[in-house]
Amino acid sequence: DSCFSVAGTLLLLLMSNLLLWEKAASVPQCQTEVGGCWxxxxxxxxSAIDRVKxxxxVAEKMHLEFMELMILKNPTILRAGTHCHSNATIHPDGIVNTNIKTKKYLKQVIHLMGAWSRPLYHLVIELSVMKNVPESIISKAKSIEENNRELLDDLRSILTKVSNFLLAFPTAQIKEKDPVWDYLPSMKSNDKMNKFVAMFNLSFCLRKDIFYTVRHLRTLKCQITGKDC
Known part of the structure; x- marks a missing residue:
């Protein structure tokens, strides 16, 4: 009987150790490091906040250059700043709904900046082939397009990490499509005035969206990591 008792005790110890090992193996490595997963x-x-700054x-400077060049041509171009297609993604004044879930809020910010991917791509193309466009505007447009792509990479990386570690969801997927820019046909048209109207709308609305994105990212950083609140 004593042999069976000892064997039973050893078996229980072995099973306990196996369970502990499995539990330890399931813990993400980052949780065992200084600073944890965050x-x-x-x-x-x-990185994302520095990039959006x-x-x-750059967007502010480009907008001022567009203002100087285009309003001299036709003051009615100013009307193109009355509607921004990205307003459909998040509150246009950058106001945060405190009841919104963190993951949904992050997705909205991704859609806010993702809404500018195609317009910026076509802006660079059109400016590069137009005559008498100052090189300073072309270089700013290229810088904005590149930084926006890299910003979106950072934001999607954050969404994936938040989904995996904070919300215990599988790797996040963004199923919704980014809003379509109404002025894209005008940007690609052969009519110069249509192009100018589209470019002014882009510079005006993008400048506004980026301004509020700084606030959105700081709020999300506080909500998710507890840092810099």
């Missing part, structure tokens, strides 16, 4: 996330947020500064 340290890489904080770095990605910092660069976008804000």
């Amino acid at each position: 340290e890489p996330l904080v770095e990605t947020f910092n 660069t976008l804000r500064d």
Whole structure:
């Protein structure tokens, strides 16, 4: 009987150790490191915030150049700033709904900036083939398009990490499509005035969206990582 008792005790110890090993193996490695899983996330947020600040500064300068060039041609171009297609993605004034879930809020910010991917791509193409366009405007457009792509990479990376570690969901997928820019046909047309109207709408609305995106990212960083609140 004593032999069976010892064997039973050893078996229980072995099973307990196996369970502990399995539990330890299921814990993400980052949870055992200094700073936990959120340290890489904080770095990605910092990268995204720095990038959107660069976008804000360059977009502001590009908008001022468009203002100087285009309003002299036709003051009615100003009317193109009355509607922004990205308003459908998030509150146009950058106001945060405190009841919105973190993951949904993050997706809305991704759609906000994703709404500018195609317009910026075509802006660079059109400016590059137009005559007498200042090189300063072309270089700013290229910088904005590149930084926006890299910003979206950062934001999608954050969404994936949040889904995996914070919300215990599988890798996030963004099923909704980005809003379609109404002025894209005008941008690609042969009519110069239509092009100018489209470009002014882009510079005006993009500048506004980037300004509020800085606030959105700081709010999300606080909500998700607890840093810089």
